[in-house]
Amino acid sequence: MANQRSYNLVVVGAGNAALCAAISAREEGAEVLVLEKGPKHKRGGNSFFTDGAIRVAYHNLDDIRKVVTDLSDEEAEVIVMPDYNEDDYYQDIMRVTKGESQPDLAKQLVDRSFETLVWMKGHGVKFELNYDNQSYEKDGKRQFWGGLPVKTENKGIGLMKQLFSRAEELGIDIWYETAAVELLKKGEKISGVVVQQGENRMTVESTGVVLACGSFEGNKKLRSEYIGKEWEAAIVRGTEYNTGDGISMAMAAGAEKFGEYSGCHSIGTDYHAPKVGDFNKPGDIFKKHSYPLSIMLNNEGKRFVDEGADFRNYTYAKYGREILKQPGHVAYQIYDSQVRPLLRKEYDLEEATYYKGETLDELVNQLSVNKQQFLQTIEDYNAAVQDGDYNPTEKDGKKTVGLTPEKTNWALKIEEGPFYAFPVTCGITFSFGGLRVNSSGEVLNKDDKPLSGLFAAGEMVGGIFYHNYPGGSGLMSGAVYGKLAGSTAARYAMSNKQDSKIIH
Structure with missing residues (x-):
């Protein structure tokens, strides 16, 4: 140098x-x-x-093909790509942030x-199409959903x-x-x-x-101070080097801190994921994002969120916080064999932690949970599931009635073995x-x-x-x-x- x-x-x-x-x-x-x-x-x-998914406003498949340039005409013929324009994107930001996003910043984005x-x-x-996580095959067509069709x-x-x-x-x-x-x-x-x-130590001068x-x-002390004591237990999903240095330097120079310091992007991630991001196992492989098709139970055997409140794109960044609130900072995503083939690819990786039982009794006996309540919750859920067409490509309105909380979409009885339980905890992505x-x-x-x-x-x-x-x-x-x-x-x-x- x-x-x-x-x-x-x-x-x-x-x-x-x-x-x-x-x-x-x-x-x-x-x-x-x-x-x-x-x-x-x-x-x-x-x-x-x-994972590389990057949300962009676009008006049709022709727009997408300006950035995904290796898409053939034959592939394009069988793609159903709903428009997702600037107003759609802006309204999504405002809806999920409860109207608190700064309008000028959101609009510029x-x-x-x-x-x-x-x-x-x-x-x-x-860039390429996000086939695996944002589309389903239906009637011979590849149907995209959720406003997130592009990934790196x-x-x-x-x-x-x-x-x-x-x-x-x-x-x-x-x-x-x-x-x-x-x-x-x-x-x-x-x-x-x-x-x-x-x-x-040296000084670098610049304009x-x-x-x-x-x-x-990545700073356990600041997480505890700003977000809450329980956040000391959160897994850091990315780099360990994001420790707030830039914020403290800027504030010392006269900048104003701003935003929701008590808030963060956090998700349900594999219970045995590394405590900080492992550069030898990158690619967001530990997340568990098919939960809208599951029911999630804590170790007391109780549900605690509406798993089907919306597409995962609009709930996953806040449900990690809800998992962290549970006893032992753990929850179990439960699936049966009707749903298991629909799960995202991360559920099939060798790194995925799961339990499998031919019956629900066999499954629950492998878990450190209140077994009686666990089985009762599943029985009550099955009894509350209403008739209707099940369709993971849209908010299908197939719901439960009489539960707290209800499941408002994608409510399918858990009744066909074998059965699966994926343990998850909270992983923080960014503050x-x-x-x-x-x-x-x-x-x-x-x-x-x-x-x-x-x-x-x-x-x-x-x-x-x-x-x-x-x-x-x-x-x-x-x-x-x-x-x-x-x-x-x-x-x-x-x-x-x-x-x-x-x-x-």
Whole structure:
């Protein structure tokens, strides 16, 4: 590493949002340095662990084919692709966040989503149809549902591989095992960062800084402080390096924290999943997302949510919290042989933990639960199931009557053996608390004025997600606000150039 280098812009973090920011800034002509706290073999942040589903507004299959370009005419002929336009996307965000999402931030995310996907494709990111998780075959057609038909090729692994490759092609410097620890200011302007490399601390001067190093979900102490004591027990599904450093640095420099600090994206994940993301087993393989077709019971043998309240895209990010509230932080997803063939692929992986019994008695005897209540709950559920057509491709209204809570869709009796129980616990993906950021990616101070030279993207943008989120929106938000923050920061840096150097 040279003793002196000049950078217009420093990007803190190296996930999807950070690299989109770096690439976007490089397009504007900025000299860019990316700082990654972890070692090279653990690079990519939470984005490395994603399943790759990315929510985008589109108007028809022709739009989708602009980003999924290897789809043949023959394949397209048998696809039923419902439109999912900007208003649909915006209304979904507002519905699941109970109207608390900041309208300007949500609208920017929605309106820029398609053009950002096209931009990513232009930089080599490959997209494919989300056949496995968002479609069913019906009447010889492949029916898509849930507004989430696109995913990145080879999940988050493929996404990050291509973004790193493109960053390197563009001459963007990346320093690994380098933690940003403090933001520098000259007067009221950000002027660089202090970084720690092993025992060595140095100052990197730059005209602008983009913070894209995640929220605080990897920090047990902050989870306990902001979200609740029980969250110390949550599994961290992604990188262990998202510990809130960017938020604390920004606040020390005058930024305002913002968003739902008591909220987070959390899911039901395999009870025996690793305690932090395992870079040797990426790809979101431990989640268990076919629960709308199940009933979920805690170890007291009681149901605790309406499993069929909505498609999993709109409930999975909040049901992890409900599982964490249960005794022992555990629940069991119960399926019979009618439903077992419909489950998502993660249920068939060798990493999946499950119990199987030819009868319900045989199944329950393998579980550490209140056996009598467990069997009684299933008996009561079966008796409450109403007649009707069962259709997993739509909210079919096939429900129960007389239960608390009811199951309002996809209620099918559990009656055909063998029977299966998949134990799940809570895995936290990211925290909703971040910084106050405007729709151009500028970080704001307590007077709602831009903090000159400081920008943010990804999880660090507070105010978009509250309570819940529509599946695939986090990855899209990272890309949209990464691209925006990068271009805004580059234009700022290029018009406010200073002599930038590294001082050892």
